[in-house]
Amino acid sequence: MSILQPREDRFYLMFETAAANARAGAEALLSMLNDYTDVEAKAKSIKDIEHRGDELTHEMYDLLNRLFVTPLDREDIAAIASALDDVLDLIEASADDFVIYGIEQPTPSAIEMARLIARSAAEVQKALLLLKSRRDRDALRARLTEINSLENDGDAVYREALQALFRQPDPVRMIKWKQVYDHLERAIDNCENVADVLYGVLLKNA
Numbered sequence: 001m002s003i004l005q006p007r008e009d010r011f012y013l014m015f016e017t018a019a020a021n022a023r024a025g026a027e028a029l030l031s032m033l034n035d036y037t038d039v040e041a042k043a044k045s046i047k048d049i050e051h052r053g054d055e056l057t058h059e060m061y062d063l064l065n066r067l068f069v070t071p072l073d074r075e076d077i078a079a080i081a082s083a084l085d086d087v088l089d090l091i092e093a094s095a096d097d098f099v100i101y102g103i104e105q106p107t108p109s110a111i112e113m114a115r116l117i118a119r120s121a122a123e124v125q126k127a128l129l130l131l132k133s134r135r136d137r138d139a140l141r142a143r144l145t146e147i148n149s150l151e152n153d154g155d156a157v158y159r160e161a162l163q164a165l166f167r168q169p170d171p172v173r174m175i176k177w178k179q180v181y182d183h184l185e186r187a188i189d190n191c192e193n194v195a196d197v198l199y200g201v202l203l204k205n206a
Contacts, residue, residue, distance in 0.1 A: 010063060011077060012132050018056045018084045019125040025049040025091045026121035026187075030114040032095060033106040043095040050092035057085040076201050080128075083194040087124070090187035091117065097183055101176040109161035113154060113184040120150045120191035127198055137202060147195040154188035 025046055032042040060081040064074060094114075098106070106114075127143040130136040161181050165174055 009132075011060070011072070014056060014060050014063070015080060015084075015128045015131065016125075018053060018060070018081070019121075019128045021049060021053050021056060022084055022088045022091070023118070023121040023125045025053070025088050026114075026118040029091050029095050030111075030118045032098075033111045033114050036106055039103075040099050043099045046092055046095040050088050053085055053088040057081050072201060073204065076197060076204070079197045080194065080201075083190060083197055084124075086190040086193065087121065087187060090183055090190055094180065094183040094187060097176075097180045101180070103176065103180070107161070107177070109157055109164070110180060110184060112157050113161075113181070113188065116150050116154045116157065117184065117187045117191070120147055120154075120188055123147045123150065124191050124194050127195065131198065131201070140198070141202065144195040144199055147191055151188055151192040154185055158185040 028042065028046045028049060032039060032046070060077070064077055064081075094117075097103070123143050123146050127140055127147070130140040130143065158181055162178070165177050165181070168174060
């Protein structure tokens, strides 16, 4: 028997679609920083991906509100939907920072954090692809552990970036980059939030 019952595979498919969309946003952010040209247009394309994510979130909430019986606890379905939405919101906010603040070039730390976001989003997608089958519990748990590990890596890069930033005498640069690093770090954190929700689902359905 699957964690998500066959009669309501719509939630499973929605999770997969939302995770794929979040991964697309993460990869677009990394691509933007690796090829830092036409930044405003690239940030706009990420905003379009985020808008699609909002639509998917609304669809999940709408279905949740219309069903009397759900395949998972309602709070778990809502938490997965919300956590995925938060990941994409922070990715979009990070991309927008580079436009708003007129960042001339991304730092190596920013690129590394974007790389960790992309890797984390890929692991989130893999985890949600595994959610349906109880037989893949060990594989799912491995994906969640990897997301936690990537979040730890993100914390280390964030701390090092801030240490370097605060050694700079330029207060305007400090304000700009502190905001950029905060949004990037929170995007990684929100991938871990998805993992935390899925850990709870595993425990409830043991």
